[in-house]
Amino acid sequence: MKIKSVRARVYEWKGKTVPPQGNFCSNAMDLVYSNTESMSTFRFHSWTVVEIETDDGIIGLGNVALAPKVAKAIIDEYLAPLVIGQDPWDYEYLWQRMYRATHAWGRKGVTMAAISAVDLAIWDILGKSVNKPVFKLLGGRTKEKIPCYYSKLYRTDLKDMQDEAQKFLDQGFKAFKMRFGYGPAHLQDGVRENLKSVEAIREVIGYDTDLMLECYMGWNLEYAKRMLPKLARFEPRWLEEPVIADDIDGYAELNAMNIIPISGGEHEFSLYGFKQLLDRKAVSVVQYDTNRVGGITAAHKINALCEAYSVPVIPHAGQMHNYHLTMSTLASPMAEYFPIFDVEVGNELFWYIFDGEPVADNGFLQLRDDVPGLGLTLKTEYLDQFHIIE
Numbered sequence: 452m453k454i455k456s457v458r459a460r461v462y463e464w465k466g467k468t469v470p471p472q473g474n475f476c477s478n479a480m481d482l483v484y485s486n487t488e489s490m491s492t493f494r495f496h497s498w499t500v501v502e503i504e505t506d507d508g509i510i511g512l513g514n515v516a517l518a519p520k521v522a523k524a525i526i527d528e529y530l531a532p533l534v535i536g537q538d539p540w541d542y543e544y545l546w547q548r549m550y551r552a553t554h555a556w557g558r559k560g561v562t563m564a565a566i567s568a569v570d571l572a573i574w575d576i577l578g579k580s581v582n583k584p585v586f587k588l589l590g591g592r593t594k595e596k597i598p599c600y601y602s603k604l605y606r607t608d609l610k611d612m613q614d615e616a617q618k619f620l621d622q623g624f625k626a627f628k629m630r631f632g633y634g635p636a637h638l639q640d641g642v643r644e645n646l647k648s649v650e651a652i653r654e655v656i657g658y659d660t661d662l663m664l665e666c667y668m669g670w671n672l673e674y675a676k677r678m679l680p681k682l683a684r685f686e687p688r689w690l691e692e693p694v695i696a697d698d699i700d701g702y703a704e705l706n707a708m709n710i711i712p713i714s715g716g717e718h719e720f721s722l723y724g725f726k727q728l729l730d731r732k733a734v735s736v737v738q739y740d741t742n743r744v745g746g747i748t749a750a751h752k753i754n755a756l757c758e759a760y761s762v763p764v765i766p767h768a769g770q771m772h773n774y775h776l777t778m779s780t781l782a783s784p785m786a787e788y789f790p791i792f793d794v795e796v797g798n799e800l801f802w803y804i805f806d807g808e809p810v811a812d813n814g815f816l817q818l819r820d821d822v823p824g825l826g827l828t829l830k831t832e833y834l835d836q837f838h839i840i841e
């Protein structure tokens with residue numbers, strides 16, 4: 452079997468979007484002076500979809516949501532020629548070709564995300580070629596079903612947030628992640644607002660349910676050090692990305708305080724990036740995203756690393772490309788779950804592009820043994836609401 456063609460297309464959402472409400476979500480841009488549209492670079496309103504076809508007619512699907520037009524250009528210009536004519540079963544060789552050929556300017560960020568998309572499509576082909584779901588090629592079923600946590604609860608009106616939490620508590624979710632709306636720029640008033648929002652959610656979900664707190668890199672070390680003791684009484688399972696991804700010393704210092712486990716990794720890349728985080732004890736929960744970190748070939752190795760360091764892997768974002776990894780390793784106890792909503796920040800957009808994503812049932816996800824590959828197909832229902840760039 453040989454790879455015949457690689458097609459990368461950008462799906463740009465042109466349909467209705469819900470504008471972010473209130474303070475919505477702290478993020479790295481909050482600390483920059485005179486910033487008006489701080490969430491704009493963290494919206495995911497377009498995605499790159501990669502289709503790789505083999506000479507025996509199998510089509511593998513991959514995707515990437517980071518800087519989609521740039522990812523497409525990297526795939527078209529650099530990665531496609533490296534894999535065309537090659538045997539997809541030589542996936543490690545192909546991964547190394549892509550990684551090393553782009554090493555001078557790639558390594559992390561959008562290049563690794565582009566490599567991830569190609570790698571995902573290759574693994575989809577492998578599964579389809581032997582009529583097995585991808586998780587069966589990675590170690591198989593390590594759990595009857597995958598526990599998942601509800602991930603939304605952006606900082607809006609507190610009553611609206613409570614209603615949202617109640618609605619999904621009633622649907623059987625046993626773990627929730629909420630977003631902070633405030634950071635250092637909002638001074639003591641923002642500290643109070645942040646505490647109020649956690650209190651409001653705990654009021655609804657109680658203390659028999661896990662609660663995770665997301666900063667999305669919108670704090671700094673000094674602010675996070677002040678916040679940790681104040682947040683401890685709410686018993687969060689973890690505090691996520693308190694500082695920017697490059698501040699590994701900051702993560703290590705906060706994690707060493709042993710007040711709340713610190714999580715991170717959704718903006719880290721490759722086996723080496725995660726070895727560094729683990730060696731420095733910078734995070735207590737690893738959150739790579741398979742469509743950023745280097746695809747299944749890289750994520751599978753990182754799972755092994757996390758197993759050896761006894762650090763749980765709870766990948767960013769959920770979605771099929773992560774669920775196969777979660778199903779096939781004991782190092783991964785749970786998955787993130789972005790519910791189906793109207794398009795807002797864009798975390799929901801994959802529901803509009805793909806069919807086959809599992810829907811949470813009573814706080815669990817199931818992967819089918821009888822669906823080969825990653826289990827996704829391209830959806831046609833919303834095609835007229837996308838502008839597609841070939």
Ligand SMILES: O=C(O)C(=O)C[C@@H](O)CO
Nearest residue numbers: 476602667767768796798
């Ligand atoms: O789900 C997460 O962990 C994210 O960081 C998502 C991002 O869009 C911020 O909410």
Ligand SMILES: [Mg+2]
Nearest residue numbers: 665691692717
């Ligand atoms: Mg996050």
